[in-house]
Amino acid sequence: MQYDLEAIRSQFPALSVRDGDTPRVFFDNPAGTQVPQSVVDRMSDCLLESNANLGGYFRTSELATTVVGEAHAAMADLLNAPSADEIIFGQNMTTITLHLSRSIGRQMQPGDEIILTRMDHDANVQPWVLLARDLGLEIKWLPFDLGSFEFDLSLLDDLLSDKTKLVCVGGASNLIGTINDIKTISRKARDAGAWTYVDAVQSVPHVSTDVQDLGCDFLVCSAYKFFGPHQGILWGRREVLEALEAYKVRPAPDQLPGSFETGTQSHEGMAGTTAAVDYLAWIGESMAGEFQDKNQKYEGGRRRSVHAALDCLFEYETGLVTQLIDGLQQLPGVRVQGITAKDAMARRVPTVSFTVDGVPPATIAESLAKKNIFVWSGHNYAVEAAMALGIYDAGGAVRVGPVHYNTKGELDALLLSLDEMLPRANVA
Numbered sequence: 001m002q003y004d005l006e007a008i009r010s011q012f013p014a015l016s017v018r019d020g021d022t023p024r025v026f027f028d029n030p031a032g033t034q035v036p037q038s039v040v041d042r043m044s045d046c047l048l049e050s051n052a053n054l055g056g057y058f059r060t061s062e063l064a065t066t067v068v069g070e071a072h073a074a075m076a077d078l079l080n081a082p083s084a085d086e087i088i089f090g091q092n093m094t095t096i097t098l099h100l101s102r103s104i105g106r107q108m109q110p111g112d113e114i115i116l117t118r119m120d121h122d123a124n125v126q127p128w129v130l131l132a133r134d135l136g137l138e139i140k141w142l143p144f145d146l147g148s149f150e151f152d153l154s155l156l157d158d159l160l161s162d163k164t165k166l167v168c169v170g171g172a173s174n175l176i177g178t179i180n181d182i183k184t185i186s187r188k189a190r191d192a193g194a195w196t197y198v199d200a201v202q203s204v205p206h207v208s209t210d211v212q213d214l215g216c217d218f219l220v221c222s223a224y225k226f227f228g229p230h231q232g233i234l235w236g237r238r239e240v241l242e243a244l245e246a247y248k249v250r251p252a253p254d255q256l257p258g259s260f261e262t263g264t265q266s267h268e269g270m271a272g273t274t275a276a277v278d279y280l281a282w283i284g285e286s287m288a289g290e291f292q293d294k295n296q297k298y299e300g301g302r303r304r305s306v307h308a309a310l311d312c313l314f315e316y317e318t319g320l321v322t323q324l325i326d327g328l329q330q331l332p333g334v335r336v337q338g339i340t341a342k343d344a345m346a347r348r349v350p351t352v353s354f355t356v357d358g359v360p361p362a363t364i365a366e367s368l369a370k371k372n373i374f375v376w377s378g379h380n381y382a383v384e385a386a387m388a389l390g391i392y393d394a395g396g397a398v399r400v401g402p403v404h405y406n407t408k409g410e411l412d413a414l415l416l417s418l419d420e421m422l423p424r425a426n427v428a
């Protein structure tokens with residue numbers, strides 16, 4: 001019942017692909033993870049055996065209906081949703097948010113206020129900025145502390161008012177890696193009479209997510225960030241979703257979840273999403289025994305197993321991020337743009353961004369790519385955060401995002417490559 005990295009890695013065919021003799025090192029995970037074979041198989045089975053639209057009398061249509069139902073149930077387990085009907089599938093987080101913002105906006109009057117943060121990905125910023133522009137709403141901004149890389153939630157108290165209708169916040173930052181205190185933020189918003197819309201795209205792959213415990217009203221994530229296919233998912237509190245007008249065509253159902261799932265969905269994406277959740281459950285069952293005990297509050301079976309798995313993965317990833325930050329801090333001119341204190345690792349995901357004095361982030365990403373080490377550079381769509389950190393104009397940061405299938409050896413290789421390239425880049 002120990003964490004078995006070899007067994008994990010053997011599930012992911014992409015991890016053994018080589019270019020010539022050189023292995024691929026995937027540290028681009030915050031932008032999209034690799035998938036286990038089981039995800040590919042489930043998607044291919046869906047396309048080969050259940051490829052039909054819903055609601056027909058024939059076999060493939062019945063099977064497609066099963067695929068869709070299973071996917072809603074799987075996501076309800078992953079997020080501890082009270083009901084599978086509260087799970088809405090869509091193309092991706094951004095599209096779902098732009099779509100839902102229309103329905104949410106129907107509940108607002110000119111002069112109402114939305115609170116956004118300077119830490120969030122633009123997908124949880126611009127949909128609301130556009131809504132505010134269209135409806136005459138006010139936007140208020142919650143900054144983060146540039147020393148601690150966290151929110152000072154007393155500032156949220158100052159921003160909340162009886163005009164606040166919505167607080168939009170990320171579960172974890174895709175740039176600086178901070179995990180936000182969604183439970184407290186949701187409570188404060190609720191006390192002020194506002195809903196909370198959580199962009200959990202970067203937290204769900206790393207942190208056990210329990211919408212009932214968090215107390216938020218909406219939570220959105222993307223399966224391609226948690227070892228599944230390109231697929232967006234929203235959880236919404238039933239009474240809130242039912243209070244909204246769904247923007248839909250007439251023949252679409254009036255009931256949840258179909259009322260918000262516009263047009264024909266990607267059934268193969270749903271099948272792959274179920275397989276990604278089942279993959280996590282497999283980890284929970286086969287190597288997360290002690291974490292199963294800590295997750296007794298979840299009814300047994302898959303729900304408990306996925307939450308146990310995520311706790312187990314978080315522990316492993318904490319080891320990786322500690323090693324990564326330690327190594328980066330020993331390199332000349334490197335500045336980690338995020339939490340670095342060893343005793344604060346529980347407050348961050350393993351996504352680490354850094355800048356190097358005098359060296360453009362793109363230069364570093366390009367040099368690493370030559371060694372088949374995949375990282376991203378730039379602002380990574382966290383536009384407000386990059387601007388707040390003062391790194392936007394200089395090309396953002398280099399972002400290294402290990403996940404549970406990465407190894408300490410891969411991090412050593414990255415750190416060694418950086419060590420070799422940085423002094424030379426500095427001299428140039």
Ligand SMILES: Cc1ncc(COP(=O)(O)O)c(C=O)c1O
Nearest residue numbers: 092093094121123174201202222
């Ligand atoms: C924090 C965060 N939110 C939203 C998104 C957008 O997700 P999607 O591609 O599903 O629209 C991303 C993508 O990287 C992200 O990191």
